[in-house]
Amino acid sequence: MAGTNSERELLTEGPAIILVEPQLGENIGMVARAMANFGLSELRLVNPRDGWPSEKAQAAAAKADHVIEATMVFDTLEEAVADLNFVYATTARQRDGFKEVRAPVTAAATLRQRFNAGERTGILFGRERWGLTNEEVALADEIVTFPVNPAFASLNIAQAVLLMSYEWMKSGMDDIAATPFQAVDQRPATKEQLFGFFEQIEEALDSRHYFHPPTKVPKMIDNLRAVLSRPGFTEPEISVLRGVISSLDGFQRRWPKGRKPKTDEAGHDGGNEGGDKGDA
Amino acid sequence: MAGTNSERELLTEGPAIILVEPQLGENIGMVARAMANFGLSELRLVNPRDGWPSEKAQAAAAKADHVIEATMVFDTLEEAVADLNFVYATTARQRDGFKEVRAPVTAAATLRQRFNAGERTGILFGRERWGLTNEEVALADEIVTFPVNPAFASLNIAQAVLLMSYEWMKSGMDDIAATPFQAVDQRPATKEQLFGFFEQIEEALDSRHYFHPPTKVPKMIDNLRAVLSRPGFTEPEISVLRGVISSLDGFQRRWPKGRKPKTDEAGHDGGNEGGDKGDA
Incomplete structure (x- = not known):
């Protein structure tokens, strides 16, 4: 489809977003963009003030074509929701009546459950200035409202659509803590790798008489090892640190062991630069 | 404070929002508004392109003065984060390096935990066009990224701030399903009230020979009671429905019981209008 990256999956399923008498084309465009960001694609407008199509909406949609x-x-509105089975109305204020009021996470879970059961669903959003009328809210099944700062509660329409679209996306995830990409493997190095690092750094320090006075040596070693253990360094991180120690050690001592630091001790870029300088 | 409703609590605590080289004043203003919506108040700008203060930012902030x-x-950026203990960088794309990548819910929980422990925290957001450099990301402790439509992944800066601010607000709630206002009491009526309604409707139907043929009566009553039981009607809802039945019953039968429907059978407005019409 237009404006999308054909190599990546384009999500286009979920509840219809229904804007009741939206006034500004820019807002409609920003709504479309927010929907596209989180995989929604079905936008319905009830009596938009400035007509449709809208160049301003198209521009603000940022390629959500x-x-x-x-x-x-x-x-x-009756026509706009005629084919739907279940409809939420968004509102920021208490309404009279019998409708259940839900938080966005609850509403999104309900929408996902109904979507999975094959129902057609929608979410109503009111006018920029004053939202939905009581009669419009009455056409919905339940109400959804946002947890906002009590003293600064007004969300604009695109923000409200963004939050519901985001919760819709999350409701489809097996794990809401999952991320689309991950850090490199964060598994801590084996203890053998860690102890090898201890040995290197302690040998370098010992040659400089760092461990002093003798009565405090065991405590000093305990403290040093505790500092180096707590971060849970990974194997590549230990490679970087070994390169750093080799470099500091080599520069000061000018290869007292009679050799340059080996490249395989410095697995990360920059790890053996200092060693070369030390040799110059 | 200016622009706020003094009667309602103004939330102003939480992580600093740090915009790195923001270009458009409108975006800075929309960021301020999103922050205010969800109780954040500490905005920091690194080298804003068009200087500061900004009239466009003020206008777009919608009274988040x-x-x-x-x-x-x-x-x-180094100066902007100098006093902070823990910093997230937002990014939409994989970065080389050793930093943990978190989902917004996870990041918000971490920020809340650190806030409660007295730490000062912040969240970095990059330039409108191309985000944060690798060097800027390297200054943060961890990365946060959003679960977006793979084929339509670019969030604008105000949207990204909105989502993190929203997750921050939710992280402080005892129950994320809680809503700032509730429906009227949704407790189902007692069975006595429900059975009274059954009795009324069944008597009205029986007088019209609805239950026919006799062999099917038990099943018809079962079905009718099942339909009327499933919604779990509340006491006020049953009052409305009893008024409706009284009205229909009275209009057709012209008070065969020798009396108008009593007002206390029609607890909701409009419930006995039909009865009056029937009498005219």
Whole structure:
């Protein structure tokens, strides 16, 4: 589809986003972008003030063309939700009536469950200035509202759509702590690798009489090993640190052992530069 | 403080939001607004392209004046984070290196835990066009990234700040399913109230020979009661429904029991209108 990266999966499923009498094309465009960011694609407009299509919406959508091009326009909210099985209304304020009020996480879980069961769902968002009327809220099944700063509660329409779209995306994840990419392997090095590092650094320090006075040597070694153990260094990190120690050790001592630091002691870039300088 | 409702609690605590070389004042203003929505207030700018203060930022902040007025400007990122104990970098793409990559929920929980322990924390956001450099990411402790549509992954800076601010707010809630206001009491009516409704509707239907043929009566009653039981109607809802039945019953039968529906059978507005019409 237009404006998307064909190599990566384009998510386009989930609840319809229904904007009731939106006023500004920019806001409609930002809504489309927020939807695309989190895998929604079905945008419906009820009686947009400035008509449709909208150049301003297109510009603000930042290439969410598949959302903008598929946008449907309706004269009434009743028509806009006619084919849906379950509808949320977003509102920032208490309403009279019998409808359950849900947090975004709860609403997203419900929408996901109903989506998985084959239901068609939607979320209503009101006008920029004053939201939805009570009559419009009454057409929905339940209410969703956002946990906001009590003294600064007004979310704009694109922000509200963004948050619901984000919660929709999270509701489909097996683990909400999962990330699309990971750090390099963060498994701590084996103890053998760690002890080899202890040996290197302690030998270098010992040759400089760092361990002094003799009565304190065991405690000093304990402290040093504790500092070096707590971070849980990985094998590549230990390679970097061994390179650093080799470099410091080599520069001062000018190869007292009669050899340069071996390259395989410095597995990371820059790790053996100091050693070469020491030799110059 | 300016621009806020003094009757409601103004939340102003939590991590600093640090924008590195932001370009557009509008974006800075929208960031301030998003922060205020979710109770953050400490905005720091590193070398903003168009200088500071910014009229465009002020306008876009939508009265988040307490954030705008307290914004601090720094020449370098190092200075901007100098007083902080723990810093996240936001990035949309994989980076080389050893930093842990966290989801927003995980990062927010960590920030909350460190905040509660008295640490000062911050979150870095990069330039509008191309984010943070590798060197800037290297100054942070960990990386946070958003679960986005793989084919439409670019969040704008205000959206990214909004999501982290929202997760920050949620991380402080005892229950993320809690809502700032609730529906009226949704406790189902007692069975006595429900059975009274059954009795009323069944009597009205029976007088019209609805239960027919006789062999199917038990099943018809079972089905009707199942339909009326499943919703778990509350006491006020049953009052509304009893008013509706009274109205329908009265209109058709012209008070065959010799009396109008009593007002106390119709607890909700409109519940006995039909009865009055039936009498006219």
